[in-house]
Amino acid sequence: MFVAGIILLALGVASFIGGYASMASLSSVDSFVGGYFVIVLGVILICVGTPLFIVGLVKKIKRAKAANAAPSPYAAPQYQAPQYQAPQYQQPQQPQQPQAKTCPQCGAAVPAGNAFCPNCGAQIQ
Numbered sequence: 394m395f396v397a398g399i400i401l402l403a404l405g406v407a408s409f410i411g412g413y414a415s416m417a418s419l420s421s422v423d424s425f426v427g428g429y430f431v432i433v434l435g436v437i438l439i440c441v442g443t444p445l446f447i448v449g450l451v452k453k454i455k456r457a458k459a460a461n462a463a464p465s466p467y468a469a470p471q472y473q474a475p476q477y478q479a480p481q482y483q484q485p486q487q488p489q490q491p492q493a494k495t496c497p498q499c500g501a502a503v504p505a506g507n508a509f510c511p512n513c514g515a516q517i518q
C-alpha cells in the first residue's frame with residue numbers, strides 16, 4: 394500500500410507536469426485538450442495516491458515505533474501467543490471429541506447423542 398501510493402503519486406505528478414507542459418508549449422486545440430485530460434488524470438492519481446501513501450506511511454511508522462519502543466522481553470511473548478492460538482491446531486481436535494459410544498447390551502456402535510441403541514434398543518447412559 395505504501396509503495397502503491399508512491400507509484401500513484403509519482404505517476405500523477407508526472408502526468409500533471411507533462412500535461413501542463415504540453416498545454417503551455419503546444420498551441421493547437423487538440424494538444425490543449427489532450428494536456429487538459431492528462432492534468433485531470435494526474436490530479437485523480439494524486440488524489441488516490443495521497444491517502445494510500447499517508448496510510449502506508451502511518452502504518453510503517455507505527456510498526457517502526459512498536460518494534461523500537463517495545464523491549465524484547467515484551468515483544469517475544471506477543472509474537473509467540475498468536476502461533477499457539479492459531480485455529481489450525483484446535484480444528485483437528487474438535488472432530489475427534491464426539492464420542493462414538495458402544496451399546497452396553499450388544500456392543501454395537503451408537504452415534505453420539507442417541508439415547509437408545511439402534512441395534513437392540515437398549516437405553517444408552
Ligand SMILES: [Zn+2]
Nearest residue numbers: 496499510513
Ligand atoms: Zn444394543
